[in-house]
Amino acid sequence: MRIIEEIDEMIETARGWLTRGSVGFIPITNELSMHAGHQALLVTAREHCEITVVCLLRTPLSFDASSDTTMSTHSLEESLRLLTASDVDVVFTPRWEILFPAAYATYIRLGGSIQEALVPAHCTDNALNEFATALGQLLLIVRPDIAFLGQKDAIQAAIIHKIIHDLHIDVSLRLIPTVREHNGLAMSSHTLLLSPQEREAATLLHNCLLLCKNSIEQGVDDAPTLTQLVHTYIAGNEHITLLHLLIGDPETLQARDKVIPGTLLALKARVGKNLVNDNIQWMRDGSWRL
Incomplete structure (x- = not known):
């Protein structure tokens, strides 16, 4: 090498x-x-x-x-x-x-x-x-x-x-595809800096994205509704501050009001003192990249 x-x-x-x-x-x-x-x-x-x-x-x-x-x-x-x-x-x-x-x-x-x-x-x-x-x-x-x-x-x-x-x-x-720990947390060297309580809280980020996935599969295609779902799911956890949620095009990052195949759902949050990012993508063929 x-x-x-x-x-x-x-x-x-x-x-x-x-x-x-x-x-x-x-x-x-x-x-x-x-x-x-x-x-x-x-x-x-x-x-x-x-x-x-x-x-x-x-x-x-x-x-x-x-x-x-x-x-x-x-x-x-x-x-x-x-x-x-x-x-x-x-x-x-x-x-x-x-x-x-x-x-x-x-x-x-x-x-x-x-x-x-x-x-x-x-x-x-x-x-x-x-x-x-x-x-x-x-x-x-x-x-x-x-x-x-x-x-x-x-x-x-x-x-x-x-x-x-x-x-x-x-x-x-x-x-x-994202490589994840057994609890769904996206692999990152920075997650090693989280305390046990913060690591547990961080799993909520992937869980709320999966909740969005399930809602979309049940016919919910309204981005504001999904955004409110994420805020409600995370609200009240003392370790997490949601900084940004994007529901949009994966190449241009253009926000979408309606979710269609080919949409990226990406969030950024502060967990304790560290920034954590996660996302999932509804592929154009109807499958999911989780």
């Missing part, structure tokens, strides 16, 4: 991809350590691509993780050890200040429905643009054929999809 920290070295390495086969790319942002969800991504990437590249990037921004935690040297070393055992070809570990040096001035600005959905519910406008720019840089530096994400990262996937579409970047995006 090759570990690359510098952008120039990663660019030079990527120039040789064409002669070696297809490249699968797994961007991992703001995770403290590897977990079973990442292992599922690695397995899928290896099944479909000859070369597997993982990027470990810690950002100062708050999207899918709490901004008051940091990736320690120990957690980075542990992640690298696990990746070595997972038959990964390249691990790219750029520092944020290398992606955004003092003189940096070229940003991707996301507008439209994505901007409306994420600002201010998930972040500030500047933070969204920085995050999108970082993801765009990674795609252009690594030059993968396929980018792999878990369904838990549906918001990040929407951002990547928009970048790929609007900038005509030749990359396919593939989502795999």
Whole structure:
């Protein structure tokens, strides 16, 4: 396994991809350590691509993780050890200040429905643009054929999809189902920071999404009704503060008044001092990605 920290070295390495086969790319942002969800991504990437590249990037921004935690040297070393055992070809570990040096001035600005959905519910406008720019840089530096994400990262996937579409970047995006603990909690290194009481409370998030699924299957297609159902289900739990609920298009994040096949139901909540995200998606063929 090759570990690359510098952008120039990663660019030079990527120039040789064409002669070696297809490249699968797994961007991992703001995770403290590897977990079973990442292992599922690695397995899928290896099944479909000859070369597997993982990027470990810690950002100062708050999207899918709490901004008051940091990736320690120990957690980075542990992640690298696990990746070595997972038959990964390249691990790219750029520092944020290398992606955004003092003189940096070229940003991707996301507008439209994505901007409306994420600002201010998930972040500030500047933070969204920085995050999108970082993801765009990674795609252009690594030059993968396929980018792999878990369904838990549906918001990040929407951002990547928009970048790929609007900038005509030749990359396919593939989502795999969320890996969950036995109690339904979506796998994340940040859930390890929850107290036992907070972990128990966090299971309500997936449960209320499943309640929405059952309601939809019984004919309830009104988004405001489902929104009220979620608020009622979570209300009163002292450990949970619901920050945002999106019922909309999974690619544009455009909100929908009526739920139809192809709709994403995504929520963001603060559980204790940590941010927890979860979602489910009603697929266009009528199945569910849970």
